[in-house]
Amino acid sequence: MTYRVVHYINQFFAGIGGEEEAGQRPLLKEGVVGPGQALAAAFGDEAQIVATVICGDGYFAENMDRAAAEVVDLIASCRPDAVVAGPAFNAGRYGTACGAVCQAVKENLGLPTVTAMYPENPGVDLYRSETYIVETTDSARGLRKAVPTMASLALKLLRGETPGLPSEEGTLPQGRRRNLFRDACGAERAADMLVRKLRGEPFETEYPMPVFDRVPPAGALKNLKEATIALVTSGGIVPKGNPDHIEASSASRYGEYDISGVDDLTAAGYGTAHGGYDPTYADGDADRVLPVDVLREMEREGRFAKLHDFFYSTVGNGTPVALAARFGREIAEKLRNAGVDAVILTST
């Protein structure tokens, strides 16, 4: 079977014109246009460029969401199996448009996408996690080298194959970690790396260090006596039976639980879902992790105005940082909307 591919390019590569034509609205042309010829040649019989969608870089940059939607509609009308965009080389608006088109196609049509850019094109950092980006030179001189690489990767995706490493495919890394088996065991690799490091010889770390977010703490409460205080925990405290099925590790969700009228987290009513610590004491008395009992006492004594009616809980055990950040944002939003003044965060 021959796969159907739609190619996305800008007004310049379509031969419509330069900056003076950058306001070109999205349009569809049947078959190949401009660099599509080289791409079609590289596909051979296995895939066919059924249509080319063209859009001016200026129009796209000024109307990102609308332009992406219009382009996706045109692409969808061709019922393709995959979309290839660019190459954009070091053209910033073009690269951004290619990335945005690929992302919109992936999200709306669920099709595989490939584009190509120079590593410093701003489109790379914006869209590298959303599409495959083949590495190119900074100008169109690199077209002849880039196109076969794009075609071969697109064909792999069309066949349902898993692409190889970025170095093998000629792509810029997407920033995802993928497991593989290496030739030697970890201890041997570590000893070799140490010998090299001590000799001052080049070596390659297997995990480049990330850069961490640092969140400045909020200012102190002005008046504790009038404050509504909420409890949030990563210690996995949940109503007995774990109604939301929060995972023991790598939690995919958090729970929201009503504690209005609850004075004490008893063993009959609460326990932990956390798989990273000995649950004996949390199951025996969940107040040890989520101190509802003490806060109720303080509330009665008038030390603060009110314990918030809901607590939020997840399991902080091997939970991906990206998910934890999302839980945090959502919980903070809910607490703010509920007029909560301060939060006590407990771990395990």
Added chain:
Amino acid sequence: MKLELHRLKVNALAWGERTSLVGGRLTIDGEALRSLLAEDSRFRSVALDLALPGDKVRLIPVKDVVEPRCRLDGGPLFPGFVGDVETVDEGETVVLEGAAVVTCGAIVGFQEGIIDMTGPGAEYTPFSKTCNLVVSLEPVEGLEKHDYEAACRLAGFRAAHYLANAVRGVAADSVETVVWPPLSEALSAHPGLPRVAYLYMLQSQGLLHDTYLYGVDVKRILPTLVSPTEVMNGAIVSGNCVSACDKNSTYAHQNNPVIAALLRRHGREINFVGCIVTNENVTLADKKRSSGQAVKLARMLGVEGLLISEEGFGNPDADLIMNCHRAEAAGIRTVLITDEFAGSDGASQSLADATAEATAVVSAGNANARIVLPPMERVIGFPREANVIAGGFEGSLRDDGSIEVEIQAITGATNELGLGRLSAVTV
């Protein structure tokens, strides 16, 4: 200090009336061993099974793995547990190479692991290649979890000792000799080669996250210097119930691959001068104290390089990074072995802490990566545990008996002593 490991190869297991080893086939008197283990009144039941490489068998939930060994010279096998609390830096020890005792018990449920003897899961665990005697242990009613853990731990050690001791007269296939010199000689040996030590981090967060050195719970130690021969001869054992992928089983301690890799390079590329054992504690004060003391020992040894291995993930990442930071600040070059928790899509940050000085890191793989373990003909243990095991989720155990889990649930999958070949790359 001279350690001789008398290695007897085992490539098959069978039941028989008398425990014996002939031509690599270890025959086990199951009833004698079962009665021995059942003497411990903390067990309601003791069941024994055999699981060999290639068998269509799943073991779940696995607590610990122990290599069968015994001492020929009368010394303790696991000081403080099997035998007296004597120093084990030298001696003659029988090793049943290729055999393993696997203890199974649902102590915490979600903190034990899976071993598949065949199929895709088998590639991830070193214990699909060993001939396993599986000891399934159920507690008497009301036995507290900590006592259940202690009982299972000891049962594994006793079974390992029983097997090797029963065949101690058999001639060894090979004898490995390690001679370890006094420190004064070690430090001045091999001039011109960089001096290197091993910083051996042990899980000691407490509450079933425990490791023992000479029978001492290591959260109660200050970092200390040990000879590689002591580690190779049973000084360190596991008492852990943490995620199965990166807890160090007793087997991994007995066969520590970092020590093996450094010994192989000793005198040729490096001058390996010893192991510094340190712990992983939960409070910042304890982390600072241990990290400071561990790096101080490295400085007293005058090493140029330090290979650091982690155990566990999350909170211990902070200890790992602190050790790296302090050593590099003291002018000691480091290489770290860790594993990653980058999410099932691999898109998240892998470690809970980071430092720019950690320029040389070996990854044992992303433990969040998912795998489907197909159904097996036989399951030894308690398959229902798959839904609550760390790395599993509600629905992990499917109706057809297959299990979809993160490799986190597989025993030894991302071992941070560098036992396996699994790693990760950025794509």
